[in-house]
Amino acid sequence: MKFFIDTANLNEIREAQDLGVLDGVTTNPSLMAKEGIKGKENILNHYKAICEIVSGDVSAEVIATDYEGIVREGLELAALHPSIVVKVPMIKDGIKAIKYFSEKNIRTNCTLVFSPGQALLAAKAGATYVSPFVGRLDDIASDGIALIKQIVDMYMFYGYETEVLAASIRSTQHIIQCTEAGADVITSPLQPILGLLNHPLTDSGLKKFLDDYKKLNS
């Protein structure tokens, strides 16, 4: 399973990269706004800064919602750095644009996916990644993890190469559930990833090892 970090915060990206298990980064306009990044030039420079920290894929989202605009913005983003994956919303013009990009060998991440039908269209258009939003489905008392499993099974049955990138991850438990559902990638904020480190028996076990060592060696 690949681990992406879902943030535009450079310090968090560095911290995850230092851990040695990071495979990429996803961003979206809300995450960029949270960091106060505004204006086209600053936004493009921020993407470049992210690409210089990580060696893996970096999803950069288009703002346009019409086909020509998505293609124009996507080409500009893709030209920024070889790690850029063009993030395109799941709308009619987005699907057309994903098809265009896939024919040009430009990698894409189809975002805002909430149903198997949407995931089917993304795969048929040739998306590199599809991003079903787990947490936002859970928010409305739907089952985000069940959707991940449905899409994984569908892609496996038909042999689609699109990778299932579980997004809107809110907890460490979500990450574990995504492994059980067979997601190819999870994208998560830093804290749920760091939560994977924790177990009280690890803490108490380590304390005992160190205490026993000190008894004989101090």
Ligand code: G3P
């Ligand atoms: O990758 C999409 C993700 O950032 C959405 O997360 O927590 O805003 O639903 P959230």
